[in-house]
Amino acid sequence: MDELQAAILLVKMKYLDKWNKRRREMAKKYKSEIRNPKSEIILPGEVEYAKHVYHLFVVRSEKRDELKNYLEKRGIQTAIHYPKPIHRQPSFKYLGYKEGDFPVSEMLSREVLSLPMFPELENEEIGYICKEVNRFITEK
Numbered sequence: 001m002d003e004l005q006a007a008i009l010l011v012k013m014k015y016l017d018k019w020n021k022r023r024r025e026m027a028k029k030y031k032s033e034i035r036n037p038k039s040e041i042i043l044p045g046e047v048e049y050a051k052h053v054y055h056l057f058v059v060r061s062e063k064r065d066e067l068k069n070y071l072e073k074r075g076i077q078t079a080i081h082y083p084k085p086i087h088r089q090p091s092f093k094y095l096g097y098k099e100g101d102f103p104v105s106e107m108l109s110r111e112v113l114s115l116p117m118f119p120e121l122e123n124e125e126i127g128y129i130c131k132e133v134n135r136f137i138t139e140k
Contacts (some may be wrong), residue, residue: 017060022119028128030057030115033130040137042066042111057117063140064113065084070136076129079114 001009021060032044042060058081061067068078085105087097099106115129 012082019119020053023117024067026050026117026121027052027057029123029126030130033117033127033134035134036137038137040140041133054117058112059069059115060065060080060108060111061113062111064111065140067133067136069086070140071129071132077116081114082109082112111139 023100027044033042036043039083040061044052044054044058049132064080071078085102085104085108087095087102088099088109092102115133116125
């Protein structure tokens with residue numbers, strides 16, 4: 001890290017606790033407002049011994065691509081942060097792993113979708129996202 005990056009990070013560090021608190025509030029809102037009677041969408045969980053800061057809000061759905069397209073048509077940008085499992089990454093090709101060697105990892109890479117998550121996201125926007133996710137669940 002050079003001096004310029006260090007200076008920028010020093011300024012940002014002042015806000016880290018505030019940003020983490022806000023992301024936790026946002027995650028709580030997502031979890032309370034997404035209605036999921038058919039378990040179509042798996043929401044992120046937490047464990048008792050750790051405090052999740054929700055750098056990303058990653059959900060899982062067997063209909064991930066449909067959900068992504070549905071939300072994008074409604075002005076909601078999503079992302080697929082983990083499109084390829086680690087063992088299928090070019091840097092690990094020399095290890096000789098093939099499709100099917102890690103079926104759970106491969107399944108997860110087909111199902112994960114990140115919903116919007118950044119501290120400036122307004123509660124009304126989260127409400128809209130949840131409403132559209134709920135609409136997708138009931139329509140599909």
